[in-house]
Amino acid sequence: MKGALYVTDVAAFSFDKLVIFGVGLIGGSLARALRERNGTEGARTVIGVGRSSASTERALELGVIDGSAALNDDASLREALSGADFVLLAAPVAQTQPLLERIAPFLDPATIVTDAGSTKSDVVAAARAALGARISQFVPGHPIAGREASGVEAALPELYVGRNVVLCPLPESAPATVERVAAMWRATGALVRDMAPEQHDRVFASVSHLPHLLSFALVEQILNSPDAALKFSFAAGGFRDFTRIAASSPEMWRDVCVANRVALLDELDAYTAVLAGLRAAIEAADGAALETVFARSRVARTEWQEQRAGGVANGDASK
Amino acid sequence: MKGALYVTDVAAFSFDKLVIFGVGLIGGSLARALRERNGTEGARTVIGVGRSSASTERALELGVIDGSAALNDDASLREALSGADFVLLAAPVAQTQPLLERIAPFLDPATIVTDAGSTKSDVVAAARAALGARISQFVPGHPIAGREASGVEAALPELYVGRNVVLCPLPESAPATVERVAAMWRATGALVRDMAPEQHDRVFASVSHLPHLLSFALVEQILNSPDAALKFSFAAGGFRDFTRIAASSPEMWRDVCVANRVALLDELDAYTAVLAGLRAAIEAADGAALETVFARSRVARTEWQEQRAGGVANGDASK
CATH class of the missing domain: 3.40.50.720 (NAD(P)-binding Rossmann-like Domain)
Known part of the structure; x- marks a missing residue:
């Protein structure tokens, strides 16, 4: 590059x-x-x-x-x-x-x-x-x-x-x-x-700060569980990528979460609402509702990757 | 390899x-x-x-x-x-x-x-x-x-x-x-x-099925927001890794979520509780509480990576 x-x-x-x-x-x-x-x-x-x-x-x-x-x-x-x-x-x-x-x-x-x-x-x-x-x-x-x-x-x-x-x-x-x-x-x-600063903070709360928080939270949840060692021993590539950012600087992310708490809480609450919807679909065994969301996400994620690969911002990417 | x-x-x-x-x-x-x-x-x-x-x-x-x-x-x-x-x-x-x-x-x-x-x-x-x-x-x-x-x-x-x-x-x-x-x-x-099958399902609900669900949910949340295009345009390496698994097969993951819904809902509820704790810390601007969790997660994630690199299960990893 x-x-x-x-x-x-x-x-x-x-x-x-x-x-x-x-x-x-x-x-x-x-x-x-x-x-x-x-x-x-x-x-x-x-x-x-x-x-x-x-x-x-x-x-x-x-x-x-x-x-x-x-x-x-x-x-x-x-x-x-x-x-x-x-x-x-x-x-x-x-x-x-x-x-x-x-x-x-x-x-x-x-x-x-x-x-x-x-x-x-x-x-x-x-x-x-x-x-x-x-x-x-x-x-x-x-x-x-x-x-x-x-x-x-x-x-x-x-x-x-x-x-x-x-x-x-x-x-x-x-x-x-x-x-x-x-x-x-x-x-x-x-x-x-x-x-504008407010727009910046909303955008990065969504695409950076929230994923970091969610990633730290997953590792914390596993640590809290009685069979943590067993779970870690079977964790593989999905876990690896999802939690890569959970190895980030605690000091930096502490500051980010506190400094941007208004926007971050907005994004977290919106995320929790999406999760609640998925939870209801899982509980109801509503496979069609799950597949609709998963398929939409896959298309968006795939398009994002393609645009990124085609654009100038490729290579070893930022946090 | x-x-x-x-x-x-x-x-x-x-x-x-x-x-x-x-x-x-x-x-x-x-x-x-x-x-x-x-x-x-x-x-x-x-x-x-x-x-x-x-x-x-x-x-x-x-x-x-x-x-x-x-x-x-x-x-x-x-x-x-x-x-x-x-x-x-x-x-x-x-x-x-x-x-x-x-x-x-x-x-x-x-x-x-x-x-x-x-x-x-x-x-x-x-x-x-x-x-x-x-x-x-x-x-x-x-x-x-x-x-x-x-x-x-x-x-x-x-x-x-x-x-x-x-x-x-x-x-x-x-x-x-x-x-x-x-x-x-x-x-x-x-x-x-x-x-045992029940143990298997609990372990993989935690380290595989839940991360997939959380990853799909993040992309869905961004898609639902009014400034989705702007957010995607600033998404970088943290988002990329966190959402890699959101490009997975909707059909396969629909089936997994429905088939393993009892264990997955347990893990999801435990995760939501962790998130609620972090939310309270963010709202209270309690940087020390956040840093404690983030630091613990980073240590665990780093040790996991080191054990994995030292063990036999390295290389291109599984989902």
Whole structure:
């Protein structure tokens, strides 16, 4: 897949300094994509800031970043943020407000701040609370590009090629500011789409957050049963795929579920209603009703797969 | 994986005639395994019987079977079953009783009948109703080896290597009869395990039937929503894996849900209770409660994957 979907006629994206808070899979892949896929123009210093120095040291060793700063050191943070074109927040969403509050005193008026959080309404509220009138510097974003692996070792320059990146511009966002963020992501090979934060949260509650919750719940249910070991010993390929996402980060998904609880509960309640209908059909041994639903689902799932395979968003897919 | 896990010190399994009702993935793979993996001893005629002549003709063309018989032709069926060592039923489970009723008048007293159905209590009841006192000729079985693909074209001689095959011997089953069926499956490279039918149905309701139902339900829920197209357009890798099994056969899963409805409803109700607990935690923004469940699930899912990778049941996995 490497390079195949890279949009070569996008203007090279130039910047002087990018500061990434959280140099893991998402932040590290952005850094690598901009450095390795984006021509040779411009200065391009990438500074990493992490919760621990271990992660930024590893990123330095791997050449993913040029320098690092310490979050709890005012002088270090001030130097890192001075003259930055961009700040990317790539940490669990509950850290958005404390991070922005920490950054705000050192933020240049010309610096554009964006994020990579899986939820957006809460991120917007956190940004408004932390940035006040400087909210116009913030463009909420969400690259749809998780992987099984995490950490800076898993970062890939091709991670975003053909993937969707959702931006949720605010009323205060200047078009030129949004366009700069969009250009940054397009330079990685991503497809940039925009949505309102509420719409974003409803869509991802449905196609991402709910499946994660349902998958965690199935493993939990089996663990709770008296014959758990026997059940696991006979679990096969259907279980394997259904529960792959139950191996995801508990911290990240805790934050997502809490941050997006309004939309997630709506989707969960709608899902529970569908299940109740299927339960009634099973209890009544109403095979025709079951087959109707199963056949409709199969057609939709098969068409989705075909469209996906035919589109640009194929390959190793995101969470 | 080919051959790597084949238990070479198992005595070659010899038979004169095997009659398979339903020469698709499961029946065709048994035929191919016994013919291609099982040494060169013995006569080994395999006769296929299908709902349509198209499927048996294709199986003949592919060399999977040596001959075919027509289900609705007494003379053809009598000839097929005459002198058969084994009969395998490999059709959707709701067809078990009509098939056995059709077969019974032509069944030699020495013929052993087994099946490959995904549910077992209903199959036992159907077999008792159809076979009466000849129930001692019947050994219920379930090879855990579905694949995405179906049909005789998808049949593989290696399909059962390292896979579990569950047998559910009845009180009437003579040990030598059960052992003959076990030897047949072991000759394909499978691991033969035995369980009571009720236990089988409870285990597979949990690790197979419920996940299929939940996966179909998620696609159905999205289809029911007003912004279905938008949601599908942002669905990514988590959705892909969670819903892979929603592309499964509606007819097969209709039959499974109805046949195993008692155990499936028990599992569904237990699952719904787990979901209700998670719902309450989300509504209360109780991140600690969510993280506890998610972390426990992740550990269990990760250990399951590791044990599976370390065991013999790896490779392209079953449904």
